[in-house]
């Protein structure tokens with residue numbers, strides 16, 4: 229009896245995305261490393277690279293300095309499911325939103341998702357004004373020096389205009405997450 233050909237539904241190719249991590253309350257480095265580990269352990273997310281950690285002064289608010297980094301991921305999650313994951317991880321770190329730009333224990337932003345441009349009530353991608361923020365542009369350039377931002381052109385074109393923002397690269401890399 230001839231065998232029935234197997235029905236193979238190939239998994240869709242994972243999307244490539246970039247996540248910005250920031251913290252300015254509590255144990256900054258430990259928080260970013262924990263968030264990276266939680267991202268890596270999330271079903272459907274693989275962390276493929278992590279930038280240096282950068283110190284920056286807060287933008288648009290008072291408060292202690294931030295520690296920032298960017299992670300490159302591959303994911304089978306949709307953009308909204310990925311946002312759900314980021315917000316769930318923020319909540320685990322006690323994130324509250326008392327007012328816009330308030331100090332936060334952990335901020336996770338979806339910077340880019342493939343070359344998609346998304347504009348819904350919950351989600352704007354590329355992340356609004358990412359090209360104006362040194363704490364995003366410089367770590368992202370470390371990971372993807374030739375990246376082209378959808379609708380905005382080459383990321384490297386924005387380096388000069390953010391260079392006056394106070395940002396310091398820390399020599400000590402963040403502990404890499406174990407892949408999950």
Ligand code: ADP
Nearest residue numbers: 325329335336337338339350351352353354355
């Ligand atoms: P911000 O990061 O701008 O300082 P929040 O982290 O409090 O502020 O996010 C406010 C809202 O921004 C969230 O409720 C979320 O729905 C929305 N948002 C829109 N686009 C994005 C994105 N690309 N990444 C993360 N949040 C986003």
Ligand code: MG
Nearest residue numbers: 335336337338
């Ligand atoms: Mg945010």
